[in-house]
Amino acid sequence: MKMIYFDGISGRWFHQTDQASFVWGKENKEISYSANTFSTCGFRVKNTAYNKIGPLIGVLTSPSVLNRMNDQPHQNILSLHQIVQKHGGLLVLFSLNNVTTSFIEGLIYNRGISQWESAILPFPDIIYNRYPNRKKEQTLLFQQQLTQLKKHQIPIINERFFSKWDVHQLFSNHPFLKTHVPYTTLFQGFDDLQSMLEDYHYVYIKPIHSSKGRGMASLTLQENGMIIYQDHQRTKLFPTLLELAKNTLTGYEGHLILQEGIKSQTHNGNRFDIRLLAHKSRDQYIVSGIGIRQSLAQPLTTHVVNGGQILPIDQVQKHVDFNRLQQIAQASGEALSKGYNLIGEFSLDIVPSLHHHYYVLEANAKPMIFDEEDIQESGSRNLYKLFCELTGFSP
Structure with a gap:
């Protein structure tokens, strides 16, 4: 295990192992030596037989998350940082807006002041994608920026949301x-809806691109042919399936799945x-x-x-x-x-x-934050082991 330091005033990274040379990041950039310890924050990192230190772990997020990290802390990210530091490694939060052709600018956690602070670092050894916005992740600009980053051959864990x-x-x-898996079909028109309700009587409607139950509804076919529609805000009775489809599903063809209710x-x-x-x-x-x-x-x-x-x-x-x-x-x-x-x-x-x-x-x-601390901690430990496995560092 080695120590590296960040000088918040000059923005410099350095080590203090005399007559030694170390590299870090995906492109093996050399980190300088300095005896100065003023205005510094230290980080524990591992080192390989080839004098590479790390792993340097980039957590991809959005500019809005970065802007409020000190006002609205993300406990799961802080917990991950603590586990990474305990076992050796450096976590940096960054957005694609702060990636240049030779470095990234992001946030590191300064335990001395209990704050996230800005720092410039080499390209990370691995990227953990926690970008929170599904719609923006699908935009052309985001994909173009990600493509540029991928040219550096950095492994990206969970490159995108699931459909x-x-x-x-x-x-x-x-x-x-x-x-x-329950029987599921893509909603492409009235016939799909009619077939599912006739076969299963109780059906879930879910947007293809959503999470945490957003946009979800259920349909229940009653013996008299009427349909109960229920979402998070309301429950409504429709006399016919055709009326329900016209009132709630018009224009959503190809954007929803119909799933058998279990x-x-x-x-x-x-x-x-x-x-x-x-x-x-x-x-x-x-x-x-x-x-x-x-x-x-x-x-x-x-x-x-x-x-x-x-x-x-x-x-x-x-x-x-x-x-x-x-x-x-x-x-x-x-x-x-x-x-x-x-x-x-x-x-x-x-x-x-x-x-x-x-x-x-x-x-x-992008799993939710588990309120059960033992689950969240176990997940962070297993993530750290994966970071090491994929970057050539011992866990």
Whole structure:
């Protein structure tokens, strides 16, 4: 383990190992030597047999997140920084707006003042994509900027958000997973809606590009032919499917999926699902943690922001088969990697059915922050191990 230092006044990085030479970053830039220790912040880093120090880990985010990091701290990022520093490495937050042809400008955490401060660094050894805005990530400008960065051959973990339709196709074509996904189709017109309701009577409507239950609704076909429509704000009864389609779905063709509604297990009368956090570890995907979320205010979604609650896992222990969930995590990682390149982490929303069968409802490329500290810490540790594995440093 070595120490490197940042001088906040001059903006210089240096080491203090006399008569030694070290390089860092993806392009192996030399870091200078200096005996000066004034106005400095020190960082623990690993070093290889070839005198390379690091790993230098770039966390890709948005300019707006960077601008308010000190006012609205992201606890998951700070926790990741702390684990990286504990074991050796340097975390830098940056946006694509601050990438030049030879360096990046980003934020590093100065523990002396408990603040994130600006610094210029070489290109990182690896990039962890936590860009928060799905729509902006899909823009031409973002993709052009990312393409320029990719020319430096830097591994990028989770290059983009998942599409629900793409994920369904990947999972339904996997020999193991195809029995663990609800029947799902792309909404392209009235006939798709009619067919799904006739076959399943209870159907979820989900935007292809969304997360945390946003834009989600359910349809229930009653015996008299009327349809109950429910979203996060309202419940409405429609006399015919045609009227429902005209009032709620016109113009959304090709932008929604229709998913079979699974009758799930309940606890104290309310449905719950399993949130699984997984990480890549060499050629496998391992479960970093499992949390339980239960619906309360409405039956549509278990997300806490939409009225759900955290349920202690021991209250539904009989419905949690760790071996089977590990199999699902491994298979999901395999399938996602075929469509999305380097998948380092993901989360799954899994529902246990009344017939004791697991169904994967969602896969997320930018997992939520788990309120369970042990899960969040386990995930950060496994992320750090992955950073080291992919950059040639020992964990």
